[in-house]
Amino acid sequence: MQPLTVYVMQQNLQRVLSTIATLPSDVQSQVNDESLKRLTQRNWGFDFYLLPTILEYAKWLEYSDEGSYYTYPLKNLHHLKSWLSCVTGASVKEAECVVEEILDDDFLVGILVRVCLQHGMNDSASRFQKQRASVYGRRIGWYGVVRIKKPRLVIETGIDRGLGSAILCRALMRNTEDGHLGRYLGTDINPSAGFLLADPLSQFGSIAYGDSIETLKTLSSEIDVFINDSDHSADYEAREYETIINKLSKNAVILGDNSHVTDKLFQFALRLNRNFLHFAEEPSDHWYPGAGIGAAF
Numbered sequence: 001m002q003p004l005t006v007y008v009m010q011q012n013l014q015r016v017l018s019t020i021a022t023l024p025s026d027v028q029s030q031v032n033d034e035s036l037k038r039l040t041q042r043n044w045g046f047d048f049y050l051l052p053t054i055l056e057y058a059k060w061l062e063y064s065d066e067g068s069y070y071t072y073p074l075k076n077l078h079h080l081k082s083w084l085s086c087v088t089g090a091s092v093k094e095a096e097c098v099v100e101e102i103l104d105d106d107f108l109v110g111i112l113v114r115v116c117l118q119h120g121m122n123d124s125a126s127r128f129q130k131q132r133a134s135v136y137g138r139r140i141g142w143y144g145v146v147r148i149k150k151p152r153l154v155i156e157t158g159i160d161r162g163l164g165s166a167i168l169c170r171a172l173m174r175n176t177e178d179g180h181l182g183r184y185l186g187t188d189i190n191p192s193a194g195f196l197l198a199d200p201l202s203q204f205g206s207i208a209y210g211d212s213i214e215t216l217k218t219l220s221s222e223i224d225v226f227i228n229d230s231d232h233s234a235d236y237e238a239r240e241y242e243t244i245i246n247k248l249s250k251n252a253v254i255l256g257d258n259s260h261v262t263d264k265l266f267q268f269a270l271r272l273n274r275n276f277l278h279f280a281e282e283p284s285d286h287w288y289p290g291a292g293i294g295a296a297f
């Protein structure tokens with residue numbers, strides 16, 4: 001571990017220690033106490049679960065170029081396939097096919113590697129090179145919904161580097177090859193967001209910079225797939241749904257990236273008399289505990 005990483009990790013751990021009460025001076029006399037023995041026996045969870053996560057975090061801090069968006073393979077792809085089938089009405093077999101399609105897609109990986117290298121994101125480039133599409137995490141579910149539902153308009157609010165944008169536009173590109181035209185619109189308040197949406201994928205969509213809700217208010221076309229992933233406060237999330245309520249097509253699918261935290265999409269689904277289903281992702285090889293995809297359909 002490099003000295004700077006060691007320093008930052010020590011600061012982190014120091015903050016943890018300072019929130020734990022000062023060690024009582026008579027602690028030695030308690031060591032034989034039955035309750036303390038029970039406590040130390042149960043402490044195996046620290047070594048088994050927490051320590052590997054803390055070390056994984058230190059490794060990520062040192063090598064990764066990721067900011068607030070993360071990439072990792074999923075342990076529970078089978079849950080995602082089943083979720084996809086329930087949300088889209090496709091058979092599990094069809095859902096499996098679109099998941100395998102994106103996992104085998106070297107064309108998209110090639111674009112991501114090229115653009116990451118152009119932007120000096122060498123660690124991201126090497127992750128895409130080594131682990132390929134497996135690291136897209138729950139975005140594989142977004143891809144599946146677009147491939148199966150064949151939407152004419154897909155909106156993603158909050159795009160960060162544009163990994164979701166690239167994946168969604170790849171789905172639209174394939175839909176176009178199959179004879180179903182569709183467009184993507186991403187929104188972000190950060191003017192430098194979205195650089196992963198490069199040519200030829202950028203031919204299938206565009207990015208509107210500025211506050212998402214302000215952009216959503218200007219939309220005149222019907223939305224077929226909506227993905228909420230911008231400001232993650234519960235209030236903002238709810239206001240995004242409120243803004244699009246009269247702009248949804250009859251069979252629109254609304255996906256929420258905040259549904260592991262709030263019940264806003266669940267409440268929205270109830271109001272629209274729609275089903276709600278949440279997929280909880282389980283990342284592997286990453287300290288991040290994972291988010292999920294809420295779906296109102």
Ligand SMILES: C[S@@+](CC[C@H](N)C(=O)[O-])C[C@H]1O[C@@H](n2cnc3c(N)ncnc32)[C@H](O)[C@@H]1O
Pocket residue numbers: 068069139156157158159160161162163164165187188189190193210211212213229230231232
């Ligand atoms: C979690 S990231 C999005 C990740 C992205 N969907 C992906 O697949 O990697 C959230 C993004 O929302 C943007 N954001 C935050 N508040 C916003 C707002 N009010 N309007 C538009 N974008 C916003 C941030 O700049 C950030 O890029």
